[in-house]
Amino acid sequence: MANTTDPLASNVHGTNPQYLIEKILRLRIYETLYWKEQCFGLSAEALVDKAMELDHYGGTWGPTKKPTKFITLILKMLQIQPDMEIIEEFIQNQDYKYVSLLGAVYLRLTGRPPDIYKMLEPLYNDYRRVRRKADKGFTFSHVDEVIDELLHSDYCLDIALPHLPKRTQLEGAGLIGPRISLLEEEVDLLEAIEAEQAAEEAAKAAAAPKVAPALKEAEPSSAHPRSSSDSGRHADRERGRDTSDDRDRDRVRDRDRDDRRRGDHGDSRREGRDDHRGRDSRDSFSDRSRDRDRDRDDRRGRDDRDRRSDDRSRDRDRDRDRRDAPSRDHRSSSSSSSSGSRGDDTSRRSKVPREDKDGDKEKKEGGGGDAATEIAEMNKLR
Numbered sequence: 001m002a003n004t005t006d007p008l009a010s011n012v013h014g015t016n017p018q019y020l021i022e023k024i025l026r027l028r029i030y031e032t033l034y035w036k037e038q039c040f041g042l043s044a045e046a047l048v049d050k051a052m053e054l055d056h057y058g059g060t061w062g063p064t065k066k067p068t069k070f071i072t073l074i075l076k077m078l079q080i081q082p083d084m085e086i087i088e089e090f091i092q093n094q095d096y097k098y099v100s101l102l103g104a105v106y107l108r109l110t111g112r113p114p115d116i117y118k119m120l121e122p123l124y125n126d127y128r129r130v131r132r133k134a135d136k137g138f139t140f141s142h143v144d145e146v147i148d149e150l151l152h153s154d155y156c157l158d159i160a161l162p163h164l165p166k167r168t169q170l171e172g173a174g175l176i177g178p179r180i181s182l183l184e185e186e187v188d189l190l191e192a193i194e195a196e197q198a199a200e201e202a203a204k205a206a207a208a209p210k211v212a213p214a215l216k217e218a219e220p221s222s223a224h225p226r227s228s229s230d231s232g233r234h235a236d237r238e239r240g241r242d243t244s245d246d247r248d249r250d251r252v253r254d255r256d257r258d259d260r261r262r263g264d265h266g267d268s269r270r271e272g273r274d275d276h277r278g279r280d281s282r283d284s285f286s287d288r289s290r291d292r293d294r295d296r297d298d299r300r301g302r303d304d305r306d307r308r309s310d311d312r313s314r315d316r317d318r319d320r321d322r323r324d325a326p327s328r329d330h331r332s333s334s335s336s337s338s339s340g341s342r343g344d345d346t347s348r349r350s351k352v353p354r355e356d357k358d359g360d361k362e363k364k365e366g367g368g369g370d371a372a373t374e375i376a377e378m379n380k381l382r
Contacts, residue, residue: 002040003030009081012110013162017078020109021159025060029067029075039072044082047073054098058133059158068133070102071157077106091119097128097143105157108150113165114175123147125182304379
């Protein structure tokens, strides 16, 4: 049968190796085309080629929990049970990361606890990125993260893993030694380098006192011949320093004088600006006053024109009344002659007051005209 375990395979953890995977998952793997077509009659040598073709890892994926090619090859390895040397080569493979994961998962299912720790802990330093096929697609992880999950979890890749004792228990039993990390090797290397540097500094410090007395002995012999020349150089240096100090003082004094001059010139400019601002303000005030006078004169001129137009209209009305007066008299005379002597008396009475009224109106109108002319003359004088 294609699904039976190899007769030469031995039991693992007291049971058939294929039974390490749950029955439901195992039956689903048997029903896949990849198991029927690619894994039928597969040997340990041909299994390497199939493992190199993997591009992801995982247990099941999708809503129907379909098994991946990775978990299918794990079941095939449990069926044929390859040698431990092949599993070690799988784990130590640096070219194909999914081959390393395939060997690590198989060792975690079938290996002894000391062998698991010894062979899987070096993969903590493997930081290659891998893809995991899950229910909602692909997710990214790293080889060291997968190894940590295998060593510290009881359920991984939809498989219930065999119980693994803690490392401290195995160390206490003397089955394995303490874990050696790559960082500890680097720390040891750094400590060795620091020790070498400290030794070199100590050697230099020990050699320094031997050289110092020789220098002290050589200094007195050469000090006396140079004393006179040194004193001359010292005097020249002092004179040069005095002259340079004098030049510095003169330079500072000239700079202060220039600053004061610039300050006075700046004050004068500020005063000029203030005067200019004052003149501008006075000019603007005079301009505003002239504008007010001009507006007042314009208003007065408009008033005069309005008065003159009123006078002319009154003159036209008076002239029209004078022209209409003879016609009214003629009509009144004709009516009086027809009515009789009584009418004559009444017409005389009526004519006399009308004439008086016309005379009074002419007097008033004459007086109004004289007032208008006086106002116009006063405006001209202004």
